Amino acid sequence: MSEAxxxxxxxxxxxSEDLSAWYTAVCxxxxxxxxxxxxxxxxxxxxxxxxxENLQRELDARFKATGHENAYFPLLxxxxxxxxxxxxxxxxxxxVAWVTHGGGEKLTERLAIRPTSEVTIGTMYSQxxxxxxxxxxxxxxxxxxxxxxxxxxxxxxxxxxxWQEGHTAHAGAExxxxxxxxxxxxxxxxxxxxxxxxxxxGPKSASERxxxxxxxxxxxxxxxxxxxxxxxxxxxxxxxxxxxFDIAFTDIDGAVKFAYTTSWGVSWRMLGAVIMAHGxxxxxxxxxxxxxxxxxxxxxxxxxxRRAIDRAHELAATLKRSGMRVRVDDRDQSPGWKYAExxxxxxxxxxxxxxxxxxxxxxxxxRRDLEKGMPDRSRSIAVDxxxxxxxxxxxxxxxxxYAQAKAALxxxxxxxxxxxxxxxxxxxxxxxxxxxxxxxxxxxxxIKAECSATTRVLRPLDGDEKICVACGEPAxxxxxxxxxx
RNA sequence: CGGGACGUAGCUCAGCUUGGUAGAGCGCUUGCUUUGGGAGCAAGAAGUCGCAGGUUCAAAUCCUGUCGUCCCGACCA
Numbered sequence: 001m002s003e004a005x006x007x008x009x010x011x012x013x014x015x016s017e018d019l020s021a022w023y024t025a026v027c028x029x030x031x032x033x034x035x036x037x038x039x040x041x042x043x044x045x046x047x048x049x050x051x052x053e054n055l056q057r058e059l060d061a062r063f064k065a066t067g068h069e070n071a072y073f074p075l076l077x078x079x080x081x082x083x084x085x086x087x088x089x090x091x092x093x094x095x096v097a098w099v100t101h102g103g104g105e106k107l108t109e110r111l112a113i114r115p116t117s118e119v120t121i122g123t124m125y126s127q128x129x130x131x132x133x134x135x136x137x138x139x140x141x142x143x144x145x146x147x148x149x150x151x152x153x154x155x156x157x158x159x160x161x162x163w164q165e166g167h168t169a170h171a172g173a174e175x176x177x178x179x180x181x182x183x184x185x186x187x188x189x190x191x192x193x194x195x196x197x198x199x200x201x202g203p204k205s206a207s208e209r210x211x212x213x214x215x216x217x218x219x220x221x222x223x224x225x226x227x228x229x230x231x232x233x234x235x236x237x238x239x240x241x242x243x244x245f246d247i248a249f250t251d252i253d254g255a256v257k258f259a260y261t262t263s264w265g266v267s268w269r270m271l272g273a274v275i276m277a278h279g280x281x282x283x284x285x286x287x288x289x290x291x292x293x294x295x296x297x298x299x300x301x302x303x304x305x306r307r308a309i310d311r312a313h314e315l316a317a318t319l320k321r322s323g324m325r326v327r328v329d330d331r332d333q334s335p336g337w338k339y340a341e342x343x344x345x346x347x348x349x350x351x352x353x354x355x356x357x358x359x360x361x362x363x364x365x366x367r368r369d370l371e372k373g374m375p376d377r378s379r380s381i382a383v384d385x386x387x388x389x390x391x392x393x394x395x396x397x398x399x400x401x402y403a404q405a406k407a408a409l410x411x412x413x414x415x416x417x418x419x420x421x422x423x424x425x426x427x428x429x430x431x432x433x434x435x436x437x438x439x440x441x442x443x444x445x446x447i448k449a450e451c452s453a454t455t456r457v458l459r460p461l462d463g464d465e466k467i468c469v470a471c472g473e474p475a476x477x478x479x480x481x482x483x484x485x
Numbered sequence: 486c487g488g489g490a491c492g493u494a495g496c497u498c499a500g501c502u503u504g505g506u507a508g509a510g511c512g513c514u515u516g517c518u519u520u521g522g523g524a525g526c527a528a529g530a531a532g533u534c535g536c537a538g539g540u541u542c543a544a545a546u547c548c549u550g551u552c553g554u555c556c557c558g559a560c561c562a
Contacts, residue, residue: 011497011523020555020556021555021556024554024555029496035553035554039552039553091561091562092562094560094561095560095561115562116562147561147562149560149561150486150559150560150561151486151559151560151561157561204562208562209562210562211562213562216562218562230562233562235562263562265562298521300520300521301519301520302519302520302521303519303520332520333520333523333524334519334520334522334523334524335520335521335522335523336520336521336522336523336524337520337522337523337524338522338523339521339522339523340522340523341523352521354520354521355521356521357521364521372522452558452559484561
């Protein structure tokens with residue numbers, strides 16, 4: 001009954017006081033991950049993998065709906081291939097892991113463990129493409145990649161991580177640009193409707209661009225500490241990779257031309273954004289569409305009266321037949337303990353069922369997105385209406401999490417015109433700082449040196465501001481500026 | 486990679502200053518009573534003190550190295 005959660009076994013520090021400590025604790029205690037015996041790597045446990053599977057299922061359906069197919073390319077990349085595109089090598093060289101020995105012998109050529117697959121896929125595309133009739137190629141790969149990171153955090157930055165990388169090749173520049181923007185749109189819609197994350201999207205500045213890309217677009221979510229989290233990227237690679245890998249085709253006019261390629265990716269980092277953006281002091285709050293468990297039954301036993309357990313299993317079986325992801329927690333723990341446990345693990349809806357409910361033919365639905373004491377948080381419903389009411393509650397939780405995150409983002413987008421105010425705000429990590437900007441790398445470098453913030457995404461100038469807030473040169477674009485993960 | 490802190494039972498930590506045969510709470514196991522917001526009583530199991538060297542009659546404790554974690558910075562699609 002004690003209100004002080006000091007010695008409780010699965011307690012986590014309040015999110016509001018220490019975001020970092022909360023984040024790590026909740027990832028571990030909600031059983032999303034465990035640290036692995038290798039530095040900088042994590043084990044994705046069943047509950048965490050369930051999140052990934054739901055993300056995969058939703059994104060994959062969107063890729064298929066936009067004409068893409070899945071394929072798989074090798075983990076290892078010969079060194080000679082990796083060095084073909086100059087900017088690309090330079091960008092990734094510091095974080096590539098190398099295989100130097102195999103079968104007990106030193107290799108004549110080192111093999112890179114892929115940090116991304118542009119070069120392998122580019123090589124294959126050069127073999128597959130001869131005619132304009134072979135284009136476009138629209139392929140996606142679900143894979144793991146390795147990047148030798150110095151500082152790692154669960155989901156946000158690990159040495160090995162899961163992601164998807166789409167790679168397409170097109171006959172024309174315009175078509176490639178359309179593809180790039182189309183997939184950015186898919187990511188934005190997925191973030192909004194599945195992850196319940198409001199994001200800012202748009203092109204990146206030159207210094208934030210993917211190595212070898214002509215243009216990089218990203219979606220950016222805002223975390224509670226005022227730092228931005230890049231949650232998905234879409235790159236227009238122009239002809240840079242097709243020239244390097246000789247992806248050439250004979251066009252309808254008989255001329256041999258280089259294809260235009262794109263690549264786009266979302267990693268499990270998106271899950272980090274979901275965890276941080278939606279969680280509260282009591283733990284995770286998982287958007288229903290991503291939740292491995294949409295609802296958990298907590299049967300309440302009284303004396304010898306164990307009917308609630310049987311009833312919970314019956315109801316759960318019915319819901320499962322309808323394709324719903326539900327679980328019955330019939331472990332020998334007190335109901336209160338289970339409430340706290342499943343709230344910490346972020347299950348969107350809890351279904352309480354005790355002797356009173358069994359007698360009345362009802363259950364109690366409790367929403368995870370609302371605070372204790374709020375009017376709509378819990379309500380008793382008839383078992384006959386369970387599926388319908390549960391689906392309705394899940395929709396409400398999904399929308400409510402988005403609305404809360406949207407309000408949090410909107411409250412932290414600040415438009416600033418004064419130079420000193422800008423640098424102060426950037427240093428204080430107030431959120432997404434909206435400024436008129438000159439679009440010069442030197443200016444961005446200065447901002448970064450002064451306050452560790454960079455431009456996140458750009459958009460066209462509007463209004464009558466014509467001077468860069470950071471340096472006073474003529475403004476070319478508007479930029480959202482923030483520190484980033 | 487630079488600066489700082491930490492590593493002792495599954496978890497959170499005490500013990501280290503002043504070297505002398507390993508401690509607590511929670512969790513875990515068993516039994517009984519409980520169960521609508523983190524249950525109670527009783528009994529029990531559990532740690533080569535991160536790892537490797539060194540000093541010493543003796544090291545959780547002192548020294549060196551190493552691995553890992555966290556914080557701040559740098560770096561990072």
